[in-house]
Structures are given as structure tokens and as C-alpha cells.
Amino acid sequence: MHPKLSVRHLFKIFGARSEEALERLAQGQSKEEILRETGAAVGVQDANFEVAEGEIFVVMGLSGSGKSTLVRMLNGLIPPTSGKICIDGEDVASCGAARLQAIRREKIAMVFQHFALFPHWTIAENVAYGLKIKGIPAAERRAKALETLDQVGLRPWADARPPQLSGGMQQRVGLARALATGPQVLLMDEPFGALDPLIRREMQDELVTLQKTLKKTIVFITHDLNEALLLGNRIAIMRDGRFVQVGAPQDIVGHPADDYVSAFVGDIDRGRVFRAGDIARPPQSVQVDASHADVLDFMMRSGRTAVYALDNGRIAGVLCHEDLVGTTVAIRDHLKPFARTRPEVKLHELYPLAARGLPIAVVDDNDTLSGVVELDDLFACLAGTDSRPAPAHPPVTAHQQTERLDAQPG
Amino acid sequence: MLSPADLVTIPLDDWMNAFVRGWLVPNFRPFFRAAQVPVSNVLNTLNAFLLWVPMLVTTAAFTLAALRWAGVGTAIFTLLGFAFIDMIGYWPETMTTLAMIVTSVLFCALIGVPLGIFAARSDTAWKITRPVLDIMQTIPSFVYLVPIVMLFGVGMTPGIIATIIFAIPPIVRLTNLGIRGVRHDLIEAAQSFGSTRWQMLWDLQLPMAMRTILAGLNQTLMLALSMVVIAALIGAGGLGLVVNTGLGRLNVGEATSGGVGIVILAIVLDRITQGMGEKGLGVGPSLARLLGGVFRTRPLPDQKTPG
Structure with missing residues (x-):
């Protein structure tokens, strides 16, 4: 089966001299050298991954690691410098503005860290936003909005306005807005990052529950490894714009690719990662x-x-x-x-x-x-002293990535 | 001592004379004459209407508007102030000034808001617009009165044109500012759902910028008021003419009366438009609802979305 989403050799370089910076990267210069000599900032370098239909792919990294840039390239909010982003085999990066707009309307929706709800509209109007953009009549989109609000348990709030809702509720609205257009791919940019820990936990569990019925293809961005391990079918750890390791939660925790990943994994409750x-x-x-x-x-x-x-x-x-x-x-x-x-x-x-x-x-x-x-x-x-837990299933990564990762001591 | 003028002298005044008198006026006078037709139509209609409506009805309308948007204090002030203007005998001149101001502000908004939107959408447009606005705001208005008279003649309409040039910068600036100030993640959200630029403008940017745009409108209105006396120099009537005549005849009483009229009108208009900006967009009703609200005198009932 074809992957739903496939990303090949994706680069993003900010600044005027991006072509030159690309060449320098290919010659093996570091991000810092390139910034110093060309003034171009490397956002993402050579990202390769595939996401299967119905899978939650988590990209985990600290701030500045390029994860937000990466997710914004997937729906063209940030145009990539080079590389391919294929959704159902169609390249989003080179398809042209009109087609990109159609893809955004039909196939791919996004949930934002700070909810990004329109404060001058009611909750129902917010949820119906994507449908309004598509030109669906008011009555029909209201019905669909209410139905979607039901899914996230906020139907009674349909006629309230965003500032009247708590953070957790606002993000449910953000999720409902993304779901209302019936997209196949969901991009979630640190959706629970702005929430209190207890609410965050609740939302994570709810997402897991929802996903059991929705089966969306989700790319989920987070800076919290616990969240990544809880939600991700597969996880990519990102640092300085590149993927350090891609694998199932058990691979990441059981076989960290390098010291950087090991340092993260150190505090993890392994009892919540490994399975019987x-x-x-x-x-x-x-x-x-x-x-x-x-x-x-x-x-x-x-x-x-x-x-x-x-x-x-x-x-x-x-x-x-x-x-x-x-x-x-x-x-x-x-x-x-x-x-x-x-x-x-x-x-x-x-x-x-x-x-x-x-x-x-x-x-x-x-x-x-x-x-x-x-x-x-x-x-x-x-x-963490046992070497027995072998990967449950071999990490599915891009060829290059796999080679590089395999070269690292397990 | 040697100075640059010993080497080269630039006859800027001659050039300007040649440009305006020798080229602009002979070639474009008919064009400018035609361009002022819509302005003079609006102005004359409005002036005739305001002079036709009985003083009590106008006063009542303004008092109610003040009550709706600016509170009881301003309403009482409006009532007493308008009565005072009538009692000192300058009601018709005040109405003419009001017609001039409303016409100027209307055209400022019609030109300025789209220009501000345009400037907000492209950095290049803003780079060009900005110095032009700077010049418009700093150049003494007497400088452009002469060419305006040459191109448009004397009278009310040239006065309005001068007022528009003087008063338009704030609404352009604040429209630009308001639209550029819309939260970036909201813009991203709109983009991510595949909205067109017009959809984004209409659904998100204009409603979010409305408060700022209304603040710009208020500034424009105040500038238009301050131009009333200067515009009267080139034949615009109203209270400005009263002040100028008083000045010419050294009639302190007459000048003061005209001045008081302008001040009262200014305070009333300022308070009402400021109130519109603040109350009209409490926790953000939609643009349509806001525009609807302008024509109502009572607080809006809580509206339910149909469907």
C-alpha cells in the first residue's frame, strides 16, 4: 500500500542565498558555518519520512529544532526550498497555488498551538469556517458544525464565543474546526502545548479515543517526549533541522540512536512505553x-x-x-x-x-x-539494562535514514 | 566665502510654475473639473438636506446618537451645545460645515480604506505609500491651496478637495496598521483552510481591524474639522468663512462665535465616533452586524445565527 504522506529530501533554508546554502549543506558544511558565511538559516535539512494511512506520526524536538517549519511545509504555509511532499502521490510542493488551495480545502487540516480561533465569531461559526471557505450553504454548514461539536462534547457551547471558553475547550473547538471539513490528513502543531498538565493529559487520552474511530493520518508536533511516546505510532526526534532517529516508541526508548536521544529518554517511565x-x-x-x-x-x-x-x-x-x-x-x-x-x-x-x-x-x-x-x-x-526487547517491528524509515540510523550503535 | 549657490542655482520656483501653470493647468484642467463632480454632488445634496431638516430634528438625532454611543453626558452636551449654536445665530453655517466635513470624511474613507488595505497586503505598496503620506502630513496646507485653486477653481468643492488631502493620511495608516496587526496564527489558520485573499480579508482581517480603522476614521474627522477655516480661504463657506470674515474685519466677536461653533461640533462628532469605535466592537460582532448597528439607536438584542 502507498503511504498517505511521503516526504523526500525536504529542505527549508531561510534567507536570500538559499541556493548557495543548499550547495554548502551538500558539501557537508554545518548549519552554523552556513549562517555565518551566507546569512541563510537552515530550518529543515533532508527530512525523509512516510506516514501510513491512519497512523499518528509524532515529530518531537525542542524549540528551534525546525519541527514547526516542517509541519508548515506539509500544507504549504511555508514553501519548501527543495524536496517533495506527496499526499496520495501528489506533490504538494510543486502543484501550484490553485491546486494547493484545493488540497487545503479537501484533504488536509491543521490544529494550532494557540488555537487560532476567530474571536469575532461564535463557536459554531468557527467550526464551520472550512465549510464556509468551500462555499457550502449556511444551514448545511451549521448542521455539520453542530455534529462535529457533538464529537468533541461541546455542542451546548455552539453559540458562545471563543474568549468565554477555557483553553482545553478552545482547543477542542480547534480540533472540531479541523475535523469538520472531513480531511484525511491532520496536522497538529503542539496542540496541547498551551494547556495545563491535567487538561493536556485529558486531551491526549481523548485524541487517542477519537483516533480509534476517526483513523485520520496525523502528523503531530510536540516538544514533550512523554506525549510523543503516548500518542505516536512512530516518532521522529528532531534536532537542528534534521531527524536524529525515527522509530516506534519502543525503539526510541530501547535503542536511542545517540547521546542526544539517550539524554531525553533517561527520565522516561519505561513502564508506560514497553508492552508485555x-x-x-x-x-x-x-x-x-x-x-x-x-x-x-x-x-x-x-x-x-x-x-x-x-x-x-x-x-x-x-x-x-x-x-x-x-x-x-x-x-x-x-x-x-x-x-x-x-x-x-x-x-x-x-x-x-x-x-x-x-x-x-x-x-x-x-x-x-x-x-x-x-x-x-x-x-x-x-x-533499562536489558537488551532483550527487540524492536516489535522494524522501524519504517526512508532508505537513507535507515542506513544512517543503523550505523549508530544500538 | 564660497557656497554651492555660487556654482549652481536651482530655480525650483520657476520649474514649479512652469510645471503647474504651463503644463498641468492647461492640459488637465478639464479632467480635474470633471473629477470634482461626484464630490460637489454629494456635498450639495447633503448641504441642502441638512439645511432643510428643521434644527430640532437634527439636534434630536445627534442627541440620540450621543446617547447610544457616548453616554448621557455627551447627550446633554450635544443638546445644550446645538441649542447654543442656534441661539448665537450660526445654525445654517454649522450645518454647511457639517456637510463639508461629512463629505470629506466619506471620500477619505472611500479612498483611504482601500488604499490602506492595498498597502497592508504588500510591503512594496507600503514603501511607496508611506513617504507620500508623510509628505501629505507635513507639507503646509497653504502650499497646495494655490494649485488647487488653479485646477479646481474657488468654492466649496476645492475646499473639500484640500480637506481630503489634509485629512486622509490617518485612515490609510490605521487601516494598514489594523490589517497588519491581525494575529499571525489567525492568518495561518485562514490560509490552512484554503481561503482566498478576499475571503481572508472579509472574514478575518477587516473585522479584526475594524476598531483600528474606526480610530483612524475618528482622526480623519478631527483633521477635517481643523481644516475648515483654511478651506474657507479658497471659498468654502460655513463656520470657517465666519471666522475668516471676523479676522478680516478685526471683528473679535464674530471670529469667536464661529470658533465656538467649530469647537462644539468637534467635541460632539469626536465623542460619538469614538464611542462607535469602542462600543460597536465590544467582543467582536461581525462586520455586517457592526454596520447594521450604526443605523440603530438601541443596543442590539442578542442575535442568533440563523439555520
């Missing part, structure tokens, strides 16, 4: 009708003191080493109740299950054992 499936061992189990000796032998060989026993393919329970030693009671009678979880569950949700002191069963849709979370693996992963 990331650290689960392949299911090594015994049959419930096996003999004592066989089970003990199996424990010895695998180095575990507790193993799962299966009964006709179904999980029967956990067997513990200390219970089996020195008894001849049937194995069936030593089975202990067990905790089960699913591969996509985050580690922090496993803590209560782990408190029992037994390995946790990871089950698939048919409730069959697909892996086992051992408690030492859990702690090792949380401590």
Missing part, C-alpha cells in the same frame, strides 16, 4: 500429564523456577519448583492460579499481576499462551 509483548519470552511450557522428573528436568534446562503447564493446548496453571521437589503428588494438584495479560498491555499495568511473584502469561485472541513475562525480564526492562 515486547519483553515476553517464547512460550516454553510442559504438558499437564508430564512426570515430575520431566518437569523438574525442564526447569533445570530452562533455568526457570516456575513454568506454565498446558492441558490440550489450553493453559492449565503454573508449576513451581519448590512445590514439586520431594513430592509424588500428581502434577495436576500442584497447579497454581495464574495471571494473564495481552501483548499490547503496557508494563505499568502488569505491576499488580507481578506482585504475585509468578511469571505472567501472555495470551492471544484465542486465549492460548503466546509468551511468558518473567519478572526478572520485567525489572531488567524497567531498569
